[in-house]
Amino acid sequence: MVDGTNERGWQPLITDPERRDAIAAVVVDIVTQTAAWRRDHAAPNEHEADYATLRIYVATDDTVPDPDDEAGQALAAAVTGIVDRSGPALYGGAARVAFAVGHLSAGEDADLACEMIERSLLRFVEQPGDGYDLISGYVGIAVPVLQRIADGKPSPSSQPLARSILDHLERL
Incomplete structure (x- = not known):
């Protein structure tokens, strides 16, 4: 949720700092709750690509850092699990x-x-x-x-x- 990006023509939708902070808090909560749910439940491989997408997007600007590379692990699991699709x-x-x-x-x-x-x-x-x-x-x-x-x-x-x-x- 940073102010800049390397994409041409990109502009933030939410410019008010207080609203951005509130929205970022909701995003952090969603990611935290999703990660907690995944720890307690065996996620089917069909959800790994989506989880990787979520984690990469929110880690890109450090809204939710991914020091353990959960995004990479989920993407690898999605590729490995393709035979189950x-x-x-x-x-x-x-x-x-x-x-x-x-x-x-x-x-x-x-x-x-x-x-x-x-x-x-x-x-x-x-x-x-x-x-x-x-x-x-x-x-x-x-x-x-x-x-x-x-x-x-x-x-x-x-x-x-x-x-x-x-x-x-x-x-x-």
Whole structure:
């Protein structure tokens, strides 16, 4: 909840210092309670990518520091647990993990994880199907691959996957 960022055109929504402090306190409470709940309950792998996203966002400006790298651990658990996911969907599936990895991390490990997930998604997309929506269909599967292409970090599977998705969408 800092005043500046490296994003061009970014401006804070809440400029009153007292309101910002009050909102920051609520955010800290949410993160603290979520972390406590996770310690007391075995979180299913489907929530790891979301927890990683939460922790990275609030640690970026030290609203809630992450000295133990809970965000990194959750992201690693999301990648490891991808075999337990029920499908490719952006909502709770392999595409969700690909989006989180591509959005929250960088480097060779992230590139390798995204490449492996994209290859898996490409195998799925090569099968006939008719789901086109953002939540569980082809449009949602396209989100992480288009993100990587737009960010200039496509894998060898990115363009074939994007083309295959577009082919499916054209047929629908």
